Amino acid sequence: MKENRIYNFNAGPAALPLEVLEEIKDSFLNFAGSGMSITEISHRSKWFDDVINDAIARTRRLLNMDDTFHVLFIQGGASMQFCMIPMNLLHEGDTADYVNTGTWSTKAIKEAEILGKTVNVVASSEDENYSYIPKDIPFNSNAIYAHITSNNTIKGTQWASFPETGGVPLIADMSSDIMCGPFDVDKFGLIYAGAQKNIGPAGVCMVIIRDDMLKRVPDTLPSMLKYTTYASKNSMFNTPPCFAVYTIQLVLKWLEETIGGLDKMEAINREKAGLLYKVMDSSDFYSGTVKPDSRSLMNVTFRLPDEDLEKLFIEQALENGLGGLKGHRSVGGCRASIYNATPLAAIEALTDFMKNFEQKNG
Amino acid sequence: MKENRIYNFNAGPAALPLEVLEEIKDSFLNFAGSGMSITEISHRSKWFDDVINDAIARTRRLLNMDDTFHVLFIQGGASMQFCMIPMNLLHEGDTADYVNTGTWSTKAIKEAEILGKTVNVVASSEDENYSYIPKDIPFNSNAIYAHITSNNTIKGTQWASFPETGGVPLIADMSSDIMCGPFDVDKFGLIYAGAQKNIGPAGVCMVIIRDDMLKRVPDTLPSMLKYTTYASKNSMFNTPPCFAVYTIQLVLKWLEETIGGLDKMEAINREKAGLLYKVMDSSDFYSGTVKPDSRSLMNVTFRLPDEDLEKLFIEQALENGLGGLKGHRSVGGCRASIYNATPLAAIEALTDFMKNFEQKNG
Numbered sequence A, B: 001m002k003e004n005r006i007y008n009f010n011a012g013p014a015a016l017p018l019e020v021l022e023e024i025k026d027s028f029l030n031f032a033g034s035g036m037s038i039t040e041i042s043h044r045s046k047w048f049d050d051v052i053n054d055a056i057a058r059t060r061r062l063l064n065m066d067d068t069f070h071v072l073f074i075q076g077g078a079s080m081q082f083c084m085i086p087m088n089l090l091h092e093g094d095t096a097d098y099v100n101t102g103t104w105s106t107k108a109i110k111e112a113e114i115l116g117k118t119v120n121v122v123a124s125s126e127d128e129n130y131s132y133i134p135k136d137i138p139f140n141s142n143a144i145y146a147h148i149t150s151n152n153t154i155k156g157t158q159w160a161s162f163p164e165t166g167g168v169p170l171i172a173d174m175s176s177d178i179m180c181g182p183f184d185v186d187k188f189g190l191i192y193a194g195a196q197k198n199i200g201p202a203g204v205c206m207v208i209i210r211d212d213m214l215k216r217v218p219d220t221l222p223s224m225l226k227y228t229t230y231a232s233k234n235s236m237f238n239t240p241p242c243f244a245v246y247t248i249q250l251v252l253k254w255l256e257e258t259i260g261g262l263d264k265m266e267a268i269n270r271e272k273a274g275l276l277y278k279v280m281d282s283s284d285f286y287s288g289t290v291k292p293d294s295r296s297l298m299n300v301t302f303r304l305p306d307e308d309l310e311k312l313f314i315e316q317a318l319e320n321g322l323g324g325l326k327g328h329r330s331v332g333g334c335r336a337s338i339y340n341a342t343p344l345a346a347i348e349a350l351t352d353f354m355k356n357f358e359q360k361n362g
Helices: A018-026 A046-063 A077-089 A103-114 A227-232 A242-259 A262-281 A307-319 A344-361 B018-026 B046-063 B077-089 B103-114 B227-232 B242-259 B262-281 B307-319 B344-361
Strands: A069-074 A095-100 A118-124 A146-149 A170-173 A188-194 A205-210 A299-303 A334-337 B069-074 B095-100 B118-124 B146-149 B170-173 B188-194 B205-210 B299-303 B334-337
Touching: A018 A242, A046 A069, A046 A205, A046 A242, A069 A077, A069 A227, A069 A242, A077 A103, A077 A170, A077 A188, A077 A205, A095 A103, A103 A118, A103 A146, A103 A170, A205 A227, A242 A262, A242 B242, A262 A299, A262 A344, A307 A334, A307 A344, B018 B242, B046 B069, B046 B205, B046 B242, B069 B077, B069 B227, B069 B242, B077 B103, B077 B170, B077 B188, B077 B205, B095 B103, B103 B118, B103 B146, B103 B170, B205 B227, B242 B262, B262 B299, B262 B344, B307 B334, B307 B344
Parallel strands: A095 A118, A095 A146, A146 A170, A170 A188, B095 B118, B095 B146, B146 B170, B170 B188
Antiparallel strands: A069 A205, A188 A205, A299 A334, B069 B205, B188 B205, B299 B334
């Protein structure tokens, strides 16, 4: 491939659209006629205002969202949101519901508990090694919010549809599947997504918060830990992570203008994931690790007959220009992360390789 | 100039060394033979380990620092440190000293107070519009730390030497002058610097913390707000801002290998600032705004006879390829930020322009 690039199946940081990378590269010494790099321009300039405002406008259009929602850019990744959410939204006597579908949900619960907040774990798939998404969850009607992880990057599960909570605002960690397809934003009080999987580079978290949730933010929090600080200053109370926001803007432009929006993106993602699951389902050599109704469109996890074969598979794949196929260090096996930016050609190259590898080693 | 670049006198985000920008550009589609962009590689890869470990090693060498100090990369800028420092270091009954030399010190004090901590403002230059650095400061011997802002970006003041505190660990916000020259790190318990002025792009803060300070960190803080989390995980408890850390690594390489270390950097900085202050001191047209013994090597602030002339100066300077000379919106006037990456040629172009402008308009 161009410049000896590989097909990148990393779980995050992950592949970015090639045309986005090329645009960054081409303008890197002189951004938008400024005579400066995007890394050198002032965040108080018209240039950067245009970048951040365009990123917000595109987010609104892509998610079909009105201005009761604020789009914020906050540093610290999803992990910082694990503490900011309970700090901002849960007061003395309040409780929140959490659904535990794996490592990231577990961490979100832990950080709320460190703060001494009252957390109800209303459902968990820990009993079957997080291989499924729970159903018929008994949400509490008096919970301030109900927290879910929309896609489990590590295990390869994803909510096929979002749960009914009886009016309690949903909060979702969408780090690994935001913008993978359309969904109804109106169910949500807050959505957050570390950018480095589906919408940009590491170093910024997109937070979408409904206006009424901002009213819960206490004055007693430090400025940098309050959602109201970001909402009132267009995420520029202090210097934002300009390069990361700029990259998000370009990814969203690509989603709108090259892909043609989230309906089309979802269709492509279904085709891509479908090809991989089909190889698994028609083989005794590759086996999926997740219940079929909980399979992720973004992270396709699978095992081979033994660990030696898995090691050989990952090695030979890399020799064939297919990188990042090793499963998460906590679970082993193989994982193909196929976010929006992973092209269909990459999946075709991978399925071809899988079939060949099975023929030789099966 | 190359690719129609301008001379960039912005206060932050600010100029980066051209050879750093060129290296980023040249390798942007394929970093270190990985077949991926630096924005696409896993932070759990050997490639990124090499980046972050080299950045840390270079920081140690440049600042002549042994391993009683930890070098951390934390998101949220210096503003996040304003709250993290008191959260981590001040317990019930503890007090800290702060010296107020302007906007950023004032914000640091405010965030500690929001947290209900006991802060002693032991000196302030507010009485003369922050135009000087206080002397003979009565530090409290029982303070847990003494906090200063080493350089005031907005007003253009800088500590010529660091104060004696009688053994109380200094903490300094060095966002706008870290690495401008050598200094004795052993006086400090903690040093922090938002990268976007002197060492990199926006989106990461370098924190240097002495080992004994880590012992003060309480278990009751959320993981992302504890220094111990970053120290124990080499700043990779969660995904770090990889691109920003990489850019810092390249800037530090440039400092060591192209410039030749901090002694040489300081000599260059003194020459650069000297040229500008000389123009002011030999003119009735340009006037400095800061007491001579408190002048900054990094941010040179000055006024013209009236605001109309200042507006014209800034406009015509930009037409001549000299950008970012407007003073901070809170103070007006003119400001040339001349961080490490601003070449001597930029200063010469600016002083030539200043002399010409005075001749025509003086």
